[in-house]
Amino acid sequence: MIVVTGATGNIGRPLTEALVEAGEQVTTVSRHAAAAPEGGRHVVADLAEPAGLEPALDGAKALFLLLSGDLHATGANPADIIDRAAASGVRRVVLLSTLGVATRPFGTTRIAMRELEDVVKESGLDWAILRPGGFASNALWWAESVRSRQVVAAPFGDTGVPIIDPADIGEVAAACLVDDRHRGEVYELTGPTVITPREQAAALADVLGSPVRFQELTRAEAKAGMVQSMPAELADDTLDIISSPTPAELRVSSDVERVLGRAPRSFAEWAARNVAAFR
Secondary structure, eight states: OOEEESSSSTTHHHHHHHHTTTOOEEEEEOOHHHHHTTSSSSEEOOOOOOGHHHHHHHTTEEEEEEOOGGGGGGTTTTTHHHHHHHHHOOOOOEEOOEEEEEEEESSSSHHHHHHHHHHHSSSSEEEEEEEOOOOOGGGGGGHHHHHHSEEEEEEEEOOOOBBBBHHHHHHHHHHHHHOOOTEEEEEEEESHHHHHHHHHHHHHHHHHHHOEEEEEOHHHHHHHHTTTOOOHHHHHHHHHHHOOOOOHHOOSSSSSHHHSSSSOHHHHHHHHGGGGOOO
């Protein structure tokens, strides 16, 4: 049995599908009720309260750990999840981290994630760590404005990074969960090329078959929208990266191809699969 946390999200869904297709039994975990995977089960749990994960860990051999906001919840102790997993008999953990641990190591969120990476490495379990950069699925922020006004509104329209399709992250995670060759590896995951917001708007127009106008936002305008769904500190952190990416954040990694034996998917491929969200 393999436990997948964050199972209803952009990474958890393709990860679960890949594991089921490989013949693995899967326990999916999320905060809200959801359908169980074929041949598996679903457990409702909040990772900010690690004790609630114990029913999911019963009988499990491996764990995919995606924490998102749970890492920073009041009173949260993510290291306790690793301890409980080991005590339950789990022998392998794959942690979803972030590229920023390497490229911008001194931010508050990345200090906490780096500490968790260290806990995983020192746990005595088999482990792999995934460090993706920006996600292609962040373009869903524009879905409503594209549907209603045929507009993509974003700051820094001509500054890009090599964003990755979350489905590629899920498939890499599946390989790391079942294949011993990935033990002790840290993979930096990016898409195949640097792409700017303006170029993303053009790619959306191509798959929609209709014009999509790009509207440049100021940093202040962008932050005002972002703080509706994230802390101001995280909004500033994100804006720092997308306005002035470092050379390491612009580098296209070969790690997806190393693991999967194929190039990572392009933004255009992601957009074609998700075009219904923009219509």
